Amino acid sequence: MFQVKADVISKEEISPGVFNLTLISPEISRSARPGQFVHVLCGDQNDRFLLRRPFSIHRVVPGRAFEILFQVVGSGTDELSRVKIHDALDVIGPLGNGFKYSPEIKSALLLAGGLGVAPLLFLAEELTENHVMFYAMLGAKTKTELLRYIDFKRLAKKTFAATEDGSFGHDGTVVALLNRTVHQLRPQVIYACGPEKMLQKISETAEDFGIDCQVSVEAKMACGIGACLGCTYATKRGFRLTCKDGPVFNGRDIMWGGSDVEQLPLDGYDYETAEITDSD
């Protein structure tokens, strides 16, 4: 992992409120793997205290630059959307464990919901380079929110789209589309990124069909390097760090709804003491 000052060489608003930034960093672009992320300092710390924000590596220009794709959803991304070309951003990366794949894979399915295309486009490019055949399925609420459709179409054997309002591709969610088509496509492995509920349903379908399923999840993070233990994700093997053990997990291992306290088993967790402990 590196801490670099990365120059912004391009900034594009590819859809309303969705930005693509290209940042120069030979170090990060050389060692990045699909599914890994970068931890970015947004805005000027002298004006305002902001924790770093994690972003999936969207694509790399080998040995030179990498891209991130983000939507303005809060104060960090709002600051980031205001950077100008030639500004330098303080970036730590590449971080975390990415998607696992081997050239032996016969067929894969990449499933993205909304901004979930962010880590998957990098993966699509890697799979193409390794001659792995794959399908892509992209879902969004509306046609304008459907991101990177053309890019996937260029790389995948077949690219499906689903919009919830039916304005483009299949009418409905990407999960419904998967459930209708999975028995025909029969992928060996599914790679997915998107909202948690979507990932849960995809993992369930994958398990029903005995398909390996790797999902990229997100969590609120502070340090991003595994020191603060803030970004834990509940898995069937206990708490795991999203930043260090993830952000890609096997769908089977995740305890879905883990962030919803009520749904979790109480044994093993010390509630009585936890509530009053004020720190660390």
Place this chain on the structure above:
Amino acid sequence: MSVNLSVTLAGIKLKNPVMPASGTFGAGREFSEFFDVGRLGAIVAKTVTLKPREGNMPPRICETTSGMLNSIGLQNEGLEYFLKHDLPYMRKFKIPIIVNIAGNTLEEYAQICRDLKGIEGVSAIELNISCPNIKAGGIAFGASSRLAEQVTAAARYNTDLPLIVKLTPNVYNISKIARAVVSAGADAVSLINTLVGMSIDINTFKPQLANYTGGLSGPAIKPVAVRMVWEVAQTVNVPIIGIGGIMTAEDAIEFFLAGATAVAIGTANFINPTAMIDIINGIERFLSERGLTDIRQLVGKVRL
């Protein structure tokens, strides 16, 4: 002109007065990829408890205005694992190691102190007394001067190592607590731990943390911390480690002026992994720019 940054704290000699705050630095493994950890004045390990602790449910952190809330819940692998894996790792930095410990009963604190006896590389013990005392109905040890005194005495009785007590700010009169722990045998005090806070998501109506409440840290708490360090410095004559929202060397200087002999850096490590190195360099620059030769020329020198 060379500047002397070395200080003596509870009998330990530090080459500079900057160290990480417990729980923000792990055992230093992650940060060693960014800078030479051996440049720090000391290393303060993450709180260790007798038995392993799973920690609290996620979400465990949340950003707030000028700060963050955390409710990690003292997740750690327990003392045995710590002694076998983390301590040997930290020894290689060749700087003083301060082991931060916590328990839910007096016996647990006492037991850990006994288990640390004669262990190579432990320079001092820091007591995290912000934990609830199960036998006293869950009130934090640090929230009552009687309990704080008891836990310090229990540790004091069971160790000859320098003893630092980390005070919680969630009290009415922190000087009173400081007096109690010093009279029970603390060699130094560190303050402040985090302030209990809460944040609610107005879209879902749910608390931002699964634990509902958490510890507030970051620049938001710095003025509270400076005030408390200053008050405690008036009350007790042991060295103080100043903690609370220090992001820059200038922030650290405020703590020295208020009466701290050393400072610990927490949340800043998350924003910038090399923050402590920048702060050490900044303190040195501050002193030499003003023709000062020794960090001790700042300690407690606030002009009232």
